[in-house]
Amino acid sequence: EPEVTQTPSHQVTQMGQEVILRCVPISNHLYFYWYRQILGQKVEFLVSFYNNEISEKSEIFDDQFSVERPDGSNFTLKIRSTKLEDSAMYFCASSPGRVVPETQYFGPGTRLLVL
Amino acid sequence: AQSVSQHNHHVILSEAASLELGCNYSYGGTVNLFWYVQYPGQHLQLLLKYFSGDPLVKGIKGFEAEFIKSKFSFNLRKPSVQWSDTAEYFCAVTLNAGNNRKLIWGLGTSLAVNP
Numbered sequence: 001e002p003e004v005t006q007t008p009s010h011q012v013t014q015m016g017q018e019v020i021l022r023c024v025p026i027s028n029h030l031y032f033y034w035y036r037q038i039l040g041q042k043v044e045f046l047v048s049f050y051n052n053e054i055s056e057k058s059e060i061f062d063d064q065f066s067v068e069r070p071d072g073s074n075f076t077l078k079i080r081s082t083k084l085e086d087s088a089m090y091f092c093a094s095s096p097g098r099v100v101p102e103t104q105y106f107g108p109g110t111r112l113l114v115l
Numbered sequence: 116a117q118s119v120s121q122h123n124h125h126v127i128l129s130e131a132a133s134l135e136l137g138c139n140y141s142y143g144g145t146v147n148l149f150w151y152v153q154y155p156g157q158h159l160q161l162l163l164k165y166f167s168g169d170p171l172v173k174g175i176k177g178f179e180a181e182f183i184k185s186k187f188s189f190n191l192r193k194p195s196v197q198w199s200d201t202a203e204y205f206c207a208v209t210l211n212a213g214n215n216r217k218l219i220w221g222l223g224t225s226l227a228v229n230p
Binding site: 003004031033035041042043044045048055056058091095100101102103104105106107108109 | 151157159223
C-alpha cells in the first residue's frame, strides 16, 4: 500500500539556522499538507498546497516558513531562521484532491529540535 | 474558535475490557469527523470517519464511533480491547465549508492495554 514518507526522521539544529524538511506524498495525490505537534500540545495545521500554490495557511505559517514542490515527487517545508519554539514533530500528509471531504494520509513525521 | 476536546488523556485497561473515548467539537455548522490512531513507532493512520449518512460508523480492527449531532460528539468505542490496541488516539474534524480541508485536532488519548 502506498505511503507518505518523510526525511529526516530526526533533525537537530541551532537557533537561527535554516532547515528543510522533506516529504514524498503518495504518487497520485494532488493535495499536500504540513502539520506540527509541539510536545504536549495539539496537532496544528500549518499549510495546504495544491497545483503548485498554497491553498490555505494558518497564522503559524508566517514569513519564516515556505513550502515547495521542487520536482514531481518531493514536497518540502523550509524554516528560514529557526527559533526554539519551532521544536516539534512535523507531519506531512497528502490526499487525492478530487472531492471534499476526503481522507488525509500521513507520514511518520520529522522530530525537529532547535537548540 | 472551533476546537476539539478529548476528555480522557490517559486510559489504562486490561485486555477484554470495553473502551469508550470521548470526543466533542465546538462548531455550529456541519463537520466531517475522523479518528486517527498512532501505534508506537508508526505513523498516524485513519481508524474511521464520518461524513454523512448512518451516524454509527465502523472502522478497522473492530472500532466503531457514533456521531450524535445534538451533543456535538463522536465517541470511539470497542467492545473488547486487545494488547495490540495500545496506541495514541486522535479525534479530528474538518468544517464542511467550501473547500476547507484543514484538520482541527483534539489533544489525543494515550491508551495502554495490559495483557
